Amino acid sequence: MSDKNKKPQKLKARLPRGFVDREAADIRAANQMMETIREVYERYGFDPIETPLFEYTDALGKFLPDSDRPNEGVFSLQDDDEQWMSLRYDLTAPMARHVAENFQEIQLPFRTYRAGYVFRNEKPGPGRFRQFMQFDADTVGAPGVQADAEMCMMMADTLEALGIKRGDYVIRVNNRKVLDGVMEAIGLGGEENGGRRLNVLRAIDKLDKFGAEGVKLLLGEGRKDESGDFTKGAGLDDQQINRLMVYVLLNQFTELEPVRGANPSSLEYKSIPDGRISEFVESNKGVVDGLKVHFGHANLAREGIEELRMIAELVEAAGYDRSRIKIDPSVVRGLEYYTGPVYEAELTFDVTNEKGEKVVFGSVGGGGRYDGLVSRFMGQPVPATGFSIGVSRLMTALKNLGKLGQDEVLGPVLVTVMDGDVESMGRYQRFTQQLRTEGIRAEMYQGNWKKFGNQLKYADRRGAPIAIIQGGDERAQGVVQIKDLIEGKRLSGEITDNAEWREARVAQEVVPEAELVAKVKEILAAQAEDRRRAKGV
Incomplete structure (x- = not known):
């Protein structure tokens, strides 16, 4: 070929x-x-x-x-x-x-x-x-950290403006200087430990997903998931892991208790029954105080803790309590360029995931100082x-x-086409433009106008609230037919062809051409009121 x-x-x-x-x-x-x-x-x-x-x-x-x-x-x-x-x-x-x-x-x-x-x-x-x-x-x-505090407040205001009610969200705030200071104190400072620090950040970031025990495994040798896949851990020793877990869980008071007989500034991570409350975590100020007691000896950490204290005082003074903006040492943010406060907007309501399980929706955004x-x-x-x-x-x-x-x-008001001559088409186009000029969404039918039933099917698929009809008889009288399609459906069901249309005549009015726009506005207003009533507004 x-x-x-x-x-x-x-x-x-x-x-x-x-x-x-x-x-x-x-x-x-x-x-x-x-x-x-x-x-x-x-x-x-x-x-x-x-x-x-x-x-x-x-x-x-x-x-x-x-x-x-x-x-x-x-x-x-x-x-x-x-x-x-x-x-x-x-x-x-x-x-x-x-x-x-x-x-x-x-x-x-x-x-x-x-x-x-x-x-x-x-x-x-x-x-x-x-x-x-x-x-x-x-x-x-x-x-100044007042700019960071303002970001957190703006995030909270944004979520509420979108209709997310208090209790369904929280803005969680931390400071990378504190965590960097803690890692430096346990021997993970310096450029040579950059890779291990990144592994620590990734492990802590999995707290919501894997829980405290899962994070502990990822800080150590690693973690095997349900499928048997193994994730290599950061390779820290028990003492380093314990120190980091105290830091991460300071905000979650049910996971901490003082070590008996030890200095009160020394806390040990333990899984203990719910209800055992640490003395430090009843307020944002309390969490900051707890960080200062346990981790404030390192210069970098101390600087970050003071910045968190300032943020806590600023948001509280502006009326944002701990239920809306919360100091939380477990927030790390993955990007390396953060240099100070970091924050995350978390939605706290439950949704059903693809496995049919109830899970917390989680983060919808975040940021920090860079x-x-x-x-x-x-x-x-x-x-x-x-x-x-x-x-x-x-x-x-x-x-x-x-x-x-x-x-x-709403779909557009549909100006139907009954005749295809230039003069008739000009009239239909004029009606369409008059409606648009008055801010009404409208279109003239552009398909095969000879099958009128197709025009009505098109109007239905488009969700058109009204159809405008003018055949030869109406044109001779200078009038138009206005069909309320929503009311027409309710009264007579689907109308599929011209003969049925002529017979039914429900929810249909004939008005002079000069009154076309006013009548369309009146019908649209009545339809809007019906929708409001149906919603109970």
């Missing part, structure tokens, strides 16, 4: 792995949620900026090119000047580059927010995507603190609570 007679190969439509298409309901829900977040951030005096999707690869910091194609973790390409560029991995590094590049023009402290997609060149899996949206807020140029990130570009100290919300995860939480996507979006 000649090439000319070969059938062209049909192109296969396929979505790239790790990416998703978003549809109308999801987009509207996200827009609704982000508008609420934006209102809170604006109220706190933050202003928006927008950075491009691409940055020079070396600006991303952690992902400096160390091979011919620096694609580890990020998507990269080479520009025509042979410089590597990468799709942004988060929103923080581009913001840091923006601040450094425009430092002379920017007013410090620089308070900014932005939302946008970020990209991870990682193996996709269930619920793990290569493109997802974040919503960040940052303060650059504010060295005083070294902007400084990389500047050669001088530039303090900064910030917070990032995982938009998709927070949307899932709000849908679980019935707080998002509940408002039904």
